[in-house]
Amino acid sequence: MGLDYKxxxxxxxxxxxxKIIALGMLLYLVVFVALTxxxxxxxxxxxxxxxxxGSLAILMLHxxxxxxxxxxxxxxxxxxxxxxxxxxxSMFLAALVHGAFSIIQFxxxxxxxxxxxxxxxxxxxxxxxxxxxxxxxxxxxxILFYMASTSHDFFLKNLSPKIWKGLHMMVYLAYGxxxxxxxxxxxxxxxxxxxxxxxxxxxxxVTSLHLITAFKESKIDKFNSEKNSEGWxxxxxxxxxxxxxxxxxxxxxxxVAIFKYEGKLSAIHNVCKHQGGPLGEGKIVDGCVTCxxxxxxxxxxxxxxxxxxxxxxxxxxLRLNGxxxxxxxxxxxxxxxVQPVTC
Amino acid sequence: MDAxxxxxxxxxxLFLAIVIPIxxxxxxxxxxxSQTADTNHTTESLSNPIDQAKHNLMDAVVIEKDDARVLEMxxxxxxxxxxxxxxxxxxxxxxxxxxxxxxxxxxxxxxxxGIIIKDAIKNQEILKLEx
Numbered sequence: 001m002g003l004d005y006k007x008x009x010x011x012x013x014x015x016x017x018x019k020i021i022a023l024g025m026l027l028y029l030v031v032f033v034a035l036t037x038x039x040x041x042x043x044x045x046x047x048x049x050x051x052x053x054g055s056l057a058i059l060m061l062h063x064x065x066x067x068x069x070x071x072x073x074x075x076x077x078x079x080x081x082x083x084x085x086x087x088x089x090s091m092f093l094a095a096l097v098h099g100a101f102s103i104i105q106f107x108x109x110x111x112x113x114x115x116x117x118x119x120x121x122x123x124x125x126x127x128x129x130x131x132x133x134x135x136x137x138x139x140x141x142x143i144l145f146y147m148a149s150t151s152h153d154f155f156l157k158n159l160s161p162k163i164w165k166g167l168h169m170m171v172y173l174a175y176g177x178x179x180x181x182x183x184x185x186x187x188x189x190x191x192x193x194x195x196x197x198x199x200x201x202x203x204x205x206v207t208s209l210h211l212i213t214a215f216k217e218s219k220i221d222k223f224n225s226e227k228n229s230e231g232w233x234x235x236x237x238x239x240x241x242x243x244x245x246x247x248x249x250x251x252x253x254x255x256v257a258i259f260k261y262e263g264k265l266s267a268i269h270n271v272c273k274h275q276g277g278p279l280g281e282g283k284i285v286d287g288c289v290t291c292x293x294x295x296x297x298x299x300x301x302x303x304x305x306x307x308x309x310x311x312x313x314x315x316x317x318l319r320l321n322g323x324x325x326x327x328x329x330x331x332x333x334x335x336x337x338v339q340p341v342t343c
Numbered sequence: 344m345d346a347x348x349x350x351x352x353x354x355x356x357l358f359l360a361i362v363i364p365i366x367x368x369x370x371x372x373x374x375x376x377s378q379t380a381d382t383n384h385t386t387e388s389l390s391n392p393i394d395q396a397k398h399n400l401m402d403a404v405v406i407e408k409d410d411a412r413v414l415e416m417x418x419x420x421x422x423x424x425x426x427x428x429x430x431x432x433x434x435x436x437x438x439x440x441x442x443x444x445x446x447x448x449x450x451x452x453x454x455x456x457g458i459i460i461k462d463a464i465k466n467q468e469i470l471k472l473e474x
Contacts, residue, residue: 044420044421046421047444105421110424110426110464110465111464112464128366129370162345165348166351169351172355172356172359176363179363179367180366183371184370200367203363203367207356207359207363210356211353211360214353214356214357217349218349218350221346221349253346254345254346255346271344271345276344276345276348
């Protein structure tokens with residue numbers, strides 16, 4: 001959480017994660033080069049660079065794609081999610097090295113523009129096995145470039161989290177393009193059941209995790225609670241909410257998090273203003289609801305970020321009848337003060 | 344994420360889960376997993392060549408395979424041309440195309456005295472190999 005825009009928002013934890021990313025990438029490249037020299041010593045330096053960085057980018061993309069669903073299924077993965085953006089930009093840099101060397105190697109020695117050459121050097125667009133696979137990789141690289149260049153909080157704030165998140169879902173399209181780029185390209189020239197197997201296992205893992213999470217979330221979205229005669233929804237019993245934590249409910253089309261803290265109950269909209277993180281999966285830290293994704297904070301009784309920050313979320317009115325908790329489904333304007341319910 | 348984004352997310356992954364495996368099956372179906380066996384066969388055949396020529400860029404060998412003549416080529420270094428075609432030295436008829444380092448096999452329709460490697464875009468001769 002920052003007041004002004006900095007090129008890179010580093011803190012102690014992010015620096016540690018970035019060192020792990022850099023060391024991991026270096027280690028992979030060293031192992032790849034060593035194995036290539038041992039098993040296939042005739043490989044040229046250019047080919048080795050292209051393959052090493054291409055396979056590194058694919059591996060990183062798979063890791064990036066499983067972080068989201070894993071942290072939805074198990075909160076222990078949340079610290080990795082916190083640093084996912086840096087991992088994404090690092091992955092783009094690896095993909096860029098792969099793309100740049102491939103273009104230099106295969107498309108700069110002719111007398112046509114290299115980008116034009118990528119699209120026109122193989123015009124067999126009607127064939128599946130001889131499809132111009134480089135075009136698919138190039139399109140994926142453009143998407144990754146767009147995502148890396150707009151990953152900064154400046155764009156997030158100015159595009160709005162909803163539009164930003166929607167646009168950044170293009171990574172799934174890039175993933176599909178990259179899979180086809182690999183299967184129609186590298187594997188057509190050097191068929192190996194081992195490498196094909198790895199990619200297939202990767203695809204099954206990523207897709208299964210996303211679908212399991214998506215269906216789990218759909219179930220929560222379909223939750224219907226009973227309305228009383230005044231139109232208030234009965235959501236749970238007070239004991240079901242742990243201290244300094246929340247329970248999430250679907251009210252209309254929106255998710256609401258009901259927090260229990262210091263013997264009180266407050267309800268706020270579940271979606272963080274930063275990147276749409278699930279506030280109800282965070283906890284109360286220093287009296288503030290703290291988003292589990294990137295640590296954005298809100299006061300539970302008015303949904304406002306503590307000064308000098310200006311983010312606000314909608315608040316909801318609660319009632320306690322015995323042990324039963326009721327919520328007014330009509331939320332208030334973002335940042336509206338609501339008296340907490342004593343429990 | 345709000346409900347709309349969650350729904351979009353679910354449909355995207357359902358789409359990928361259906362479409363990508365179909366495409367992958369179609370692609371894998373046409374892959375040749377017997378490259379090792381082919382290489383052995385080629386090595387065996389290369390020990391009895393009909394014609395051959397060597398160069399530091401590539402080797403070219405004509406062998407007899409299944410009662411037909413085949414030109415086996417081993418490109419050792421990348422060629423500095425975007426599109427390289429192989430022509431017969433006899434009649435300038437196109438035999439095939441080279442795309443990079445590796446081994447290639449081209450069936451021959453008739454006897455050849457040698458080959459010419461030509462940059463098809465610049466229309467320049469890169470290499471001439473005579474048997």
